[in-house]
Amino acid sequence: MQIEEREIEADQVRLGMFVCRLDRPWTETPFPLQGFYVHELSQIETLRNYCRRVWIDVELTQRGYARSFSGMSALSSAASQMTTDRDITPNGASVSTPAPTRDPRLGSATYRDTVDFEHEVPRAREALENTATTISELVEQAQSGKPIEPEVAHAAARPVVASVLRNADAMFWLNALRRHDGYAYSHALNCAMLAAAFGRHLGLPEDYLVELATGAMLMDIGKTQVPQPLLEREGPLDPLSMARVRRHVELGTQMLQDDRFSATVIEMVRGHHERADGTGYPARRSGGDIPLHARIAAIVDSFDAMTSDRPHAPAMARHIALQDLYRDRVTRYYPELVEQFISCLGVYPTGSLAELNTGEIVAIMSQNAARRLRPRVLVLTDPDGRLLSGFRTLDLLSADSAIEIRRPLADHHAGIDVKELYL
Missing domain, CATH: 1.10.3210.10 (Hypothetical protein af1432)
Known part of the structure; x- marks a missing residue:
């Protein structure tokens, strides 16, 4: 799953796109779910009112799932899951999938972190x-x-x-x-x-x-x-x-x-x-x-x-x-x-290992809701892969924009076990 994101102006959003990120925290907008298909013109208008730029998931947009949700709100589509009786599997085969009943509890509460x-x-x-x-x-x-x-x-x-x-x-x-x-x-x-x-x-x-x-x-x-x-x-x-x-x-x-x-x-x-x-x-x-x-x-x-x-x-x-x-x-x-x-x-779940484009190996400490691809990390090694004598935290959201995660890593990559190294 290589998630390809494309940054566009909010004015460029069209029906059928899957919006996966915003240029501000989700909690500062009326959207109840972090990531949604655009099915109504009112959603586009809301995006324009709150954001200047957004990011779309290219694959989800191209796959055209929006056809199955025509006329539904973002919340209804997440709740109903599928409204047609046929879907296309990743290998192109067609399968029958009865539509689940919408659960009204979805999106009925709004949460934000109250403690850092x-x-x-x-x-x-x-x-x-x-x-x-x-x-x-x-x-x-x-x-x-x-x-x-x-x-x-x-x-x-x-x-x-x-x-x-x-x-x-x-x-x-x-x-x-x-x-x-x-x-x-x-x-x-x-x-x-x-x-x-x-x-x-x-x-x-x-x-x-x-x-x-x-x-x-x-x-x-x-x-x-x-x-x-x-x-x-x-x-x-x-x-x-x-x-x-x-x-x-x-x-x-x-x-x-x-x-x-x-x-x-x-x-x-x-x-x-x-x-x-x-x-x-x-x-x-x-x-x-x-x-x-x-x-x-x-x-x-x-x-x-x-x-x-x-x-x-x-x-x-x-x-x-x-x-x-x-x-x-x-x-x-x-x-x-x-x-x-x-x-x-998150694309890089909390607790997992990843490699920065600098060569350093990091552990994902916490997510940044506004920018899921730029979490807060614990730097474990130098660029050559040698363990540091003292680990340091790095918030990629506020770090040099040239620094980014190159790839996720398997647990215990190069023998690194976070349980052995920290706390």
Whole structure:
């Protein structure tokens, strides 16, 4: 996924273009989502009123998805995902995709960072530690057959949501630096953070974000009832073993069949392996039969699984995982939801490594909402790739415009492990 952007005057914006960046922070404009197709003349007029220059995503504009959203607002298109009954896959094949029902909660809330990165870091660290401890207790309770208490699960999710709402980057940065005890624990925590951040990005209300974080945290709770040797087996599973592992969805749903858990949480557990084209499991639901929170769960679950070390596969670099999601966006995940997820995390996600055009290797510390391609970074090496004795931060937004990110790098590039180097 090489995202090509083109800078143009706001007066040059036309219907059908995908606007991915503005010359000012998104929070200073009326647009609820960061990145949108232009479907109405009123959107062009608003852009002209607020901006002098904008950037368009060339590929998305050329692919002509706007034809599927004719006459819809940016928010409606993001909410409805697809309004026609046929789409074109990246290889040119045509597939049927029933249109999901619009969810009115999308874009109903507006958020902006209320605490800067440095001040949120200590609060995010405390929230992260408390939530990680509670998740460990929940997993151990589930393994021993004890019921999951909704109050405890919500208590673990709320600090994550609160920190993400104050500042969307601090917790992701700290989590990138901490060592993870095991996949079950880290996956639950990572998914809770991702769901909360994605929900914030989509403008969903705060109480719904808590349910999203709780559901994401409990998506794989049913795996505590699956024989551990199956989960730890390296290599592909035979059909019988695969069927036993896939039962974790049913087992997890049964564990949460309690009136005190919301339908949102239960549907996320039940539906996080369903896919837009009906190829998922366990019910092979498709299109509009899959509610918004289950679609969010599928994206979050897939991304974190791909970027985590598992017995059968090493962790994938974050930018490669985003490429995979982008490639499957039409058939499996809904295009605009994936596009918004990429916009949420940034082309260079927080915690990942990258190389500057100066040759220095950096870790992405936080995003710049106004210029996603110019994040704040931690410089780790000199131009020759030698580790620095003292790391320094660099905000590419205010740095020399000639300095830019040349390419994203895989985690542990050249043996560099941020967890070993910082904090």
